Amino acid sequence: MSLKRNKRSPSGSGTFPTYSNFSAENNARPTSVEAILPQCGFDITPNVTIQNFGENDLTEVEITYSVNGGASQNYTWTGSLLSLQSEIVELPAISYVVQDVNTIEISLSDDDDNSDNQISENFNIANEHTTTINMILSTDNAGSQCTWDLMNAGGETLYSGGPYGNNESVVEQFELTDDCYRFRIFDSAGNGGGSIVLYDTNNDVVYNSPGNYGAREEAHFKTVGELGNNDNILSNVVIYPNPATNNLNIQNAENSSIKVFDLLGRIVALENNISLNQQLDVSKLTTGTYLIKIINGNQVKTDKFIINR
Numbered sequence: 001m002s003l004k005r006n007k008r009s010p011s012g013s014g015t016f017p018t019y020s021n022f023s024a025e026n027n028a029r030p031t032s033v034e035a036i037l038p039q040c041g042f043d044i045t046p047n048v049t050i051q052n053f054g055e056n057d058l059t060e061v062e063i064t065y066s067v068n069g070g071a072s073q074n075y076t077w078t079g080s081l082l083s084l085q086s087e088i089v090e091l092p093a094i095s096y097v098v099q100d101v102n103t104i105e106i107s108l109s110d111d112d113d114n115s116d117n118q119i120s121e122n123f124n125i126a127n128e129h130t131t132t133i134n135m136i137l138s139t140d141n142a143g144s145q146c147t148w149d150l151m152n153a154g155g156e157t158l159y160s161g162g163p164y165g166n167n168e169s170v171v172e173q174f175e176l177t178d179d180c181y182r183f184r185i186f187d188s189a190g191n192g193g194g195s196i197v198l199y200d201t202n203n204d205v206v207y208n209s210p211g212n213y214g215a216r217e218e219a220h221f222k223t224v225g226e227l228g229n230n231d232n233i234l235s236n237v238v239i240y241p242n243p244a245t246n247n248l249n250i251q252n253a254e255n256s257s258i259k260v261f262d263l264l265g266r267i268v269a270l271e272n273n274i275s276l277n278q279q280l281d282v283s284k285l286t287t288g289t290y291l292i293k294i295i296n297g298n299q300v301k302t303d304k305f306i307i308n309r
């Protein structure tokens with residue numbers, strides 16, 4: 001079905017043009033769910049984009065959502081969206097029991113077209129790392145804005161640090177037991193800070209940022225004491241450089257497939273049967289954070305990398 005859009009002159013003080021000839025008068029639809037990074041099972045606050053796909057202004061939508069088929073929560077969005085305008089709605093935190101693969105299902109209240117009211121998104125359990133984690137943090141010219149913490153799945157803070165002086169280099173080592181953890185980095189001014197990397201004793205990166213973490217970012221990871229016993233043929237995979245500019249090297253993943261996703265979950269690169277020292281051309285990817293999934297048989301390794309130019 002094609003949709004005719006008759007553009008009229010913008011009216012009122014807004015600059016958004018008005019459209020007409022929609023098949024429905026009152027019609028909202030969810031267009032995307034922001035990708036959810038691997039999780040330990042802490043409450044999540046999903047972000048869903050809703051769009052007015054009807055003729056009339058959209059002022060209220062009831063959003064119902066649940067994770068892994070658990071208890072539903074409702075949230076009533078109110079606002080004002082003209083035809084085709086959209087808005088990102090941050091839904092209140094929802095608790096759930098984490099599984100290897102998790103699904104959030106979101107639906108909007110009944111309107112003139114209920115066929116487009118549902119959307120869902122999958123996210124994985126946190127990646128596995130060794131029980132010793134190293135952190136290197138470099139503060140910028142505003143080290144007093146920088147703090148961080150590390151919490152176990154029970155919600156207990158085991159390590160924390162900051163605020164710091166300017167242009168300091170901070171090195172920490174976390175000795176952990178088998179559990180799932182949440183690391184968080186904060187900037188009290190909301191504009192990020194210096195670079196930071198967390199990595200395990202196999203040199204696998206747990207979290208890495210050149211500093212553009214805004215007010216905060218977080219990374220979840222599981223620890224497994226016996227990791228590295230070659231039961232996972234992807235445990236020696238090395239992905240570098242990070243941040244990358246034009247090429248990304250994927251080493252020790254011979255014959256695997258790789259898929260690269262943007263944070264909206266869209267596949268932006270795909271390569272099958274890769275070589276031992278595979279080079280992936282990422283020159284066409286825009287600046288930002290990406291997920292790379294390496295698949296070999298039933299083994300999967302997921303990592304995050306940044307394109308920075």
Ligand SMILES: [Ca+2]
Pocket residue numbers: 027028029111112113114115116117
């Ligand atoms: Ca609808």
